[in-house]
Structures are given as C-alpha cells and as structure tokens.
Amino acid sequence: xxxxxxxxxxxxxxxxxxxxxxxxxxxxxxxxxxxxxxxxxxxxxxxxxxxxxxxxxxxxxxxxxxxxxxxxxxxxxxxxxxxxxxxxxxxxxxxxxxxxxxxxxxxxxxxxxxxxxxxxxxxxxxxxxxxxxxxxxxxxxxxxxxxxxxxxxxxxxxxxxxxxxxxxxxxxxxxxxxxxxxxxxxxxxxxxxxxxxxxxxxxxxxxxxxxxxxxxxxxxxxxxxxxxxxxxxxxxxxxxxxxxxxxxxxxxxxxxxxxxxxxxxxxxxxxxxxxxxxxxxxxxxxxxxxxxxxxxxxxxxxxxxxxxxxxx
Numbered sequence: 193x194x195x196x197x198x199x200x201x202x203x204x205x206x207x208x209x210x211x212x213x214x215x216x217x218x219x220x221x222x223x224x225x226x227x228x229x230x231x232x233x234x235x236x237x238x239x240x241x242x243x244x245x246x247x248x249x250x251x252x253x254x255x256x257x258x259x260x261x262x263x264x265x266x267x268x269x270x271x272x273x274x275x276x277x278x279x280x281x282x283x284x285x286x287x288x289x290x291x292x293x294x295x296x297x298x299x300x301x302x303x304x305x306x307x308x309x310x311x312x313x314x315x316x317x318x319x320x321x322x323x324x325x326x327x328x329x330x331x332x333x334x335x336x337x338x339x340x341x342x343x344x345x346x347x348x349x350x351x352x353x354x355x356x357x358x359x360x361x362x363x364x365x366x367x368x369x370x371x372x373x374x375x376x377x378x379x380x381x382x383x384x385x386x387x388x389x390x391x392x393x394x395x396x397x398x399x400x401x402x403x404x405x406x407x408x409x410x411x412x413x414x415x416x417x418x419x420x421x422x423x424x425x426x427x428x429x430x431x432x433x434x435x436x437x438x439x440x441x442x443x444x445x446x447x448x449x450x451x452x453x454x455x456x457x458x459x460x461x462x463x464x465x466x467x468x469x470x471x472x473x474x475x476x477x478x479x480x481x482x483x484x485x486x487x488x489x490x491x492x493x494x495x496x497x498x499x500x501x502x503x504x
Contacts, residue, residue, distance in 0.1 A: 296314060296315070296318050297318055297321060297322075299328075299332050300314065300317055300318045300321055300332075301314070303317075303332065303335060303336065303339070304317065307339050307345040307346065307349070308345075308346070309345070309346055309349060310346065313346065313349060313350065313353070316353060317349070317353055320353055320356050320357065324356065327363045329363075330363030330364040330365065331356070331361070331363035331364075332363075333363065333364040334361075334362070334363045334364040334390075335349070335352060337364065337386055338352060341383070362390055362393055362394070364386075364389075365389055365390075365393045367385070367389055368389075370400075370401070370404045371385070371388065371389060371392065371404075374404065374407075374408060374411070377411075377445070378411045378417035378418075378445060379417065379418075380417055380418050380421060381418045383418070383422075384417075384418040384421040384422060387421070387422070387425055388421055388425070388428070391425060391428050391429045392404075392428070395431070399431065403428060403431075406433070406434045407421075407424065407428070407434060409437045410424065410434055410437045411445065412437070412440070412444065412445045412446040413437045413438055413439065413440045413441060413444050413445075413446050413447075414441060414444055414445075415441040415442060415443040415444045415447070417445075
C-alpha cells in the first residue's frame, strides 16, 4: 500500500507529469525575465558603469524643457531633490560625443566650389595648404590659373596636390624684370608669360640670363611670338639650346625694325636732296645778285665816262 501510494503520488502529479508548484515556478521565471527585460530597456548600454538610467517620464521632461516651464513647482521640487541634475548628468554621460567639424579655409573652399571639387579632395587640399602658409597666396593663384585652363579640373587638382606633397609644385612667382621687358617688347599673351615664368624660375640666374638672350633672338624673327614661346617650352624646360634663329618673318619685330630703318634712310635722302636743291637755289640767287651788281657797276662806269666827256 505504501508503495502504491508513492507511485500514485508520483503518477498523480498531473497529466503533464508536473507537480502543483510548477505554475508558480513558471510565473516566477517569467516575472524575473520581464524584470530583466524592463531593466535592460531602461538602462541603455552606453551608460557608464554604476550609473542609473533616468525613467522614461524624466527623459521626456529633459527632452522637452517646455513641460518643466509650464509646471514651475515640479521643476523646483526636482531641483531641490537633485533628481534633475543627476538625470541630466547621466544622460550627458550616455550621449555619444559630437564629431568635430573640420574648418575649411575660405580661399580653399571658394576654389573647390567654383570647380565642383569633391569633399574628400577639399579636405586633402585644406590639410596640404595648412603647411604652405609662406607660399599660400602664390600657390592658390597658380591653382586658379591651372584649373581655369584644365579640361578636367578635379583630375588636375589631384596631380597638383601630389606635386605639393612631393615638394615639386611651384606657385605663381613674381615676374622678374627681364621677363616683364620681353612681354612688353613682343606682346606675349598671359599663357605664354605664365608658362615661361614657371619654367625659368627653376634655373639659376646665370642660366636664366642665357636662356633669355637666346629666346629673344628667336622672338625677334617670329611674327607670332606667343606661339613661338609655346613651341620652344620643351627645349627651355630641358635647358637645351634653342638653335639658330631663322630669317625675319614678315611682320616680325625685326622685320618692322628693318622697315623703320629703311624709311628713316629714305627720309634722310629726301632731306639731303631737298637740302642740295636749296643750296643750288641759293647759289643761283647769289650769281644773279653778283651779275646784277656787276651790271650796275658797269652802268655807273659808263655814266661817269659820259659826264666826263660832256664837261670837256
């Protein structure tokens, strides 16, 4: 009977084979799970260790200051109890830091906006120009010139930034006296002047003077000096000899000078011819004057002789 009673007790625990305490255990486990879920929902993972997360209602009040302003008594009570300050501090610690905005130089931004440069290149150029403050103005002017003439400004800018990083980029230089004289003498255009200035800036003063003297001979016989400069740029950049200049082309600087000299010689000949004619006229006038005086003298002699014979 005892054995049968124990078997009945074990077998009579219920149809599912569970005892009478099972529902209570299940309820307890579900309530603990719900509590853990609610705790995890209240406490964000980004809160510091040991910090208590503010309740949902308090977070709503902090997110909407207008609610506190509409209920001053509640705001004073929260300040007195320190609840407001503690909650604000907890939320400040939990909030992720705002990323720092990199400031872009206005000149760099204007250049990149004008040529529609991508942001990644804008930031790269800005970082490069921070280390080129001594040549900043000349570098930016040279970039403007180069990108204005470029078919693909963004691609050329990448090339020029690489040159800056390698130390081979040369900004816009102040035009020297020799080049200024040559530009005025032959009427070189802006592109020829700029390219010539960039290349000649690499040479030592003595070599530069030799290149100027040789280049001037070629420009004197050319009727398109700017085009001649562009044709000779490769040789000038290599420091090679420009060769022997050809004969003066019609309309070239030397051709105009030769024509002016020829006109001056013609004017001198005309002046000499007119001067000779004037001398001849003066000589003829002098002879006529002498002849007139001689005639008057001979007439006076005849008159004197006639009066002498009359008195006799």
